[in-house]
Amino acid sequence: MIEGIYRLKKRDSQRPFLVLVAGQEHIHPFVTSISKEAEILMNRFWPGPLTLVFDASPFLPESLIGKKGKVAMRVSSDPVCRVLLEKYQKPFISTSANPSGMEPARSAAEVLEFFSGKIDLILDGGMRMTGIPSTILDISGETPRFLRKGSIRKETIESVMGELK
Numbered sequence: 001m002i003e004g005i006y007r008l009k010k011r012d013s014q015r016p017f018l019v020l021v022a023g024q025e026h027i028h029p030f031v032t033s034i035s036k037e038a039e040i041l042m043n044r045f046w047p048g049p050l051t052l053v054f055d056a057s058p059f060l061p062e063s064l065i066g067k068k069g070k071v072a073m074r075v076s077s078d079p080v081c082r083v084l085l086e087k088y089q090k091p092f093i094s095t096s097a098n099p100s101g102m103e104p105a106r107s108a109a110e111v112l113e114f115f116s117g118k119i120d121l122i123l124d125g126g127m128r129m130t131g132i133p134s135t136i137l138d139i140s141g142e143t144p145r146f147l148r149k150g151s152i153r154k155e156t157i158e159s160v161m162g163e164l165k
Contacts, residue, residue, distance in 0.1 A: 002063040002093060008118055011100040016065055017093040018051050018072035018134075022085040027073050030057050030091070037161060038139045044160050046075040047082065049134040049151040064093065070140055080125035096133075104128075137164070 096104035135150030
């Protein structure tokens with residue numbers, strides 16, 4: 001399943017997908033530990049556009065965690081996504097709906113343009129947000145590291161955590 005999404009998107013398999021869960025209590029099976037700093041960040045910014053990178057559970061497939069043994073986790077604030085996660089009670093891998101390198105689709109019609117005849121189902125959740133990605137913070141080491149600029153500014157996170165690398 002995961003490999004099929006890599007092929008569909010023509011995405012480099014060395015760039016693992018992030019994992020969405022219904023709530024922070026659902027991340028335990030996927031990570032080796034949750035630091036005090038991670039708990040502070042989850043309590044402050046989840047649900048929301050903050051992706052946290054943890055050391056992955058050894059039971060996760062390499063196609064999900066990559067060669068570094070890390071897993072990126074998030075609790076989405078998107079109402080459609082939240083309902084699906086709460087009803088299904090299983091994690092979802094998350095990625096933009098587009099071939100790699102192209103602008104993400106913001107509607108079901110745009111998804112159909114990209115992937116017509118290549119996917120089994122499109123759930124029309126209406127027009128999606130602007131496409132600003134989530135901020136990514138690696139929380140797996142002793143000091144949290146800022147990995148990607150996104151909709152939560154570095155300064156906002158630093159106001160909660162202190163200075164980041």
